Amino acid sequence: MAWLNTKHNLPFDPTNSFKNTKMSHPCDIPNCGRISRALCHCCNQNLCRDHLNEHDDILNNQLNPFADEINLLNDQLNHINVNMIVENDYKQLKYWREYFHQLVEEYFDRKQRELEEYMSRKLHRQFEQINQLRILLNELAQKQNTTIQDLQSISSTIHSLRKEITDLDQKSFKLIVNPIEIDEKLIQIEEECKKVDFDLSTLGPPLHTINRTTESAKAMATNNRVVLIHHDNRICLLNKEMIITQCTFWPHGWIWDMCWSSTLSRFIIITLNDIFILDETNMLVERVITKENLFLSACTCSETALYITTNEIASSVYEFSLRPTIEIINRWQPADLCQANETIQDIIFHRGTFGFIIENQVDCTKRMELRSMETFEQLWTVRFDFVDPLHNPYRLCLFNCDEWIVIDWKSSQLLYITKDGQMKSTCVYDEIPYRCCQFGSNLLAISTRNGVNFHKM
Numbered sequence: 001m002a003w004l005n006t007k008h009n010l011p012f013d014p015t016n017s018f019k020n021t022k023m024s025h026p027c028d029i030p031n032c033g034r035i036s037r038a039l040c041h042c043c044n045q046n047l048c049r050d051h052l053n054e055h056d057d058i059l060n061n062q063l064n065p066f067a068d069e070i071n072l073l074n075d076q077l078n079h080i081n082v083n084m085i086v087e088n089d090y091k092q093l094k095y096w097r098e099y100f101h102q103l104v105e106e107y108f109d110r111k112q113r114e115l116e117e118y119m120s121r122k123l124h125r126q127f128e129q130i131n132q133l134r135i136l137l138n139e140l141a142q143k144q145n146t147t148i149q150d151l152q153s154i155s156s157t158i159h160s161l162r163k164e165i166t167d168l169d170q171k172s173f174k175l176i177v178n179p180i181e182i183d184e185k186l187i188q189i190e191e192e193c194k195k196v197d198f199d200l201s202t203l204g205p206p207l208h209t210i211n212r213t214t215e216s217a218k219a220m221a222t223n224n225r226v227v228l229i230h231h232d233n234r235i236c237l238l239n240k241e242m243i244i245t246q247c248t249f250w251p252h253g254w255i256w257d258m259c260w261s262s263t264l265s266r267f268i269i270i271t272l273n274d275i276f277i278l279d280e281t282n283m284l285v286e287r288v289i290t291k292e293n294l295f296l297s298a299c300t301c302s303e304t305a306l307y308i309t310t311n312e313i314a315s316s317v318y319e320f321s322l323r324p325t326i327e328i329i330n331r332w333q334p335a336d337l338c339q340a341n342e343t344i345q346d347i348i349f350h351r352g353t354f355g356f357i358i359e360n361q362v363d364c365t366k367r368m369e370l371r372s373m374e375t376f377e378q379l380w381t382v383r384f385d386f387v388d389p390l391h392n393p394y395r396l397c398l399f400n401c402d403e404w405i406v407i408d409w410k411s412s413q414l415l416y417i418t419k420d421g422q423m424k425s426t427c428v429y430d431e432i433p434y435r436c437c438q439f440g441s442n443l444l445a446i447s448t449r450n451g452v453n454f455h456k457m
Contacts, residue, residue: 027051088303092263095323096187099265115175122168129161194441195401198457200416200427203444206453208242218434218447221258221267226280227439228267229452230255235269237280240440242454248283252276256311257346261301263322268306270296275308275326288326294318300349302373305329307347307354313361315344336376345393353379355404357394364389368396368406368417380421386411397436399444400457409434414446 025036027048036046040055047055133154140146210229217230226237226245235255236247253271260267267278272295275288297311306320317337319330338344338358345366346357354376356369364387370379384394388410397405403424404417409432416424435447444455 092303093187095263096265118173126161126165126168129157133157133161196441196457198400200405200414200425203414203427203455205455206446207443207456208454209451210238210242210244211451214449217255219255219258219269220435220437220445220447220452221260222437222439222445223260223262223267223280224440227437227445227452228258228260228269228278228280229447235278235283235285237283238452240443246280246283248285250285252285252287256296257298259299259301259306261306261322263301263303268299268301270299270308272296272311275299275306275320277326290326290328292318292328297344298346300347300354302349307349309344309347313343314338314340315342317344317347332376337371343391346396348396348398349373350398350402355396355398357396357406359388359391359394361391363387364391366394368394368404368421370421382406382417382421382423384408384415395435397438399438405436407433407436 025046026032027034027036028045029047029051032048032051034048034050037049038052039046040052042059043055045055136154140150210231212229212231216232219230221228226239229236229238230250231244231247233250234247235250236244239245252274256270256272258267258269264277265280267280269276269278269285273293275290275296277286277288278284279286294308295311297309297315299306299308301307301322304322306322306326308318308320310316310318314334315338316334317332318328319332320326321329334340334342337356339360341361343359343361344356345359346355348355352373354371354373356371357366358369359366366384366386366388368382368384370381371377372379384406386408390410392410395407395409397407399405399416402419404419406415406417407413408415412429412432414427414429414433414436416426418424429446429448431448431450431453433446433448437445438457439445439454442457444457446453446455
């Protein structure tokens with residue numbers, strides 16, 4: 001038979017086959033003993049047929065939890081309430097629209113008054129000239145010594161007056177109305193924060209320093225476009241090139257704290273007894289009238305409210321509405337916040353929570369607390385080992401998206417706290433640090449005794 005023709009087939013060598021069997025690897029699964037049939041490249045194991053199938057089944061079965069998790073994520077995405085997430089942003093847009101509508105109305109009213117005053121001045125001038133001519137005619141009639149020159153002068157004046165009145169009657173002026181050019185950058189949607197990999201202990205020397213006198217208040221605030229500082233007897237704005245761009249005289253006393261309100265698009269400044277609003281566009285400062293006589297210490301803003309702590313033992317937190325007017329709408333009692341012998345030294349709002357610095361006046365210790373905005377329930381606490389019988393205030397800085405820096409100016413230390421309340425790192429600063437704030441994604445501004453230092457993160 002043709003298929004048995006050995007001329008076209010290699011001869012079978014049983015010795016060589018035995019050698020190949022002897023060189024095969026055993027299955028790597030312990031206590032198996034069978035000859036491996038394949039090498040699994042993902043785990044680099046030689047496996048027999050049964051264990052290879054079992055291995056495939058194990059790997060394939062591990063896909064199931066991922067599928068379940070993907071389904072859960074899909075359900076979570078479907079249940080996201082977009083309207084609830086952007087509710088405060090919608091309110092902010094609405095407030096912005098109402099505010100600029102009001103500006104347009106005020107501008108319109110002002111220009112309307114200017115137009116009316118312009119016409120009144122024109123008419124008044126013509127009436128004055130007519131009255132002067134009447135007086136001149138009466139005088140000439142009484143003296144009975146009119147000359148040709150008098151008649152020529154009167155004729156010339158009447159001719160000029162007639163032309164001016166005719167021009168006025170025919171509207172000899174033009175109102176130039178330019179269209180409003182809206183900058184698309186006025187309102188932008190951007191990621192709230194870009195976290196950077198940073199260790200406070202590696203903080204380098206300042207890139208730039210703004211020098212000022214020691215009498216300057218140490219508080220700072222930023223809206224990530226500019227930084228607001230107190231500079232001698234002025235308050236000033238610095239841009240991202242660390243250059244002072246605008247200043248205005250500040251006669252209102254020592255500044256205890258500052259913060260930015262995105263809802264108002266204004267800076268809030270507090271002294272011991274007063275609240276002020278600063279418009280960065282024109283540097284106008286407006287005092288907020290309040291009925292209560294409070295001793296103020298620190299301030300912060302959410303999207304809907306202004307929160308101010310009182311400068312006293314057993315501190316309170318007052319909540320102020322931002323729209324339509326700034327007025328007290330709530331007071332959080334000391335029992336909600338701290339003990340009767342404790343003082344709140346600082347407060348910062350961030351994403352539905354408050355960061356507090358609280359000092360115990362008896363044992364002279366301090367701690368940082370993170371609390372819920374809705375209930376003031378304590379989420380975590382960091383206690384500091386330092387004892388300060390002089391009760392020097394610690395200050396708080398929101399840093400690197402959702403982490404914190406605590407400033408201890410007495411020991412010149414900056415303490416880096418993670419978002420879950422762990423001490424990440426510390427830094428002994430070369431000068432005495434009083435305040436700090438993160439400016440943009442890569443600058444850290446530190447307020448010192450004699451100036452403001454800017455560091456690259």
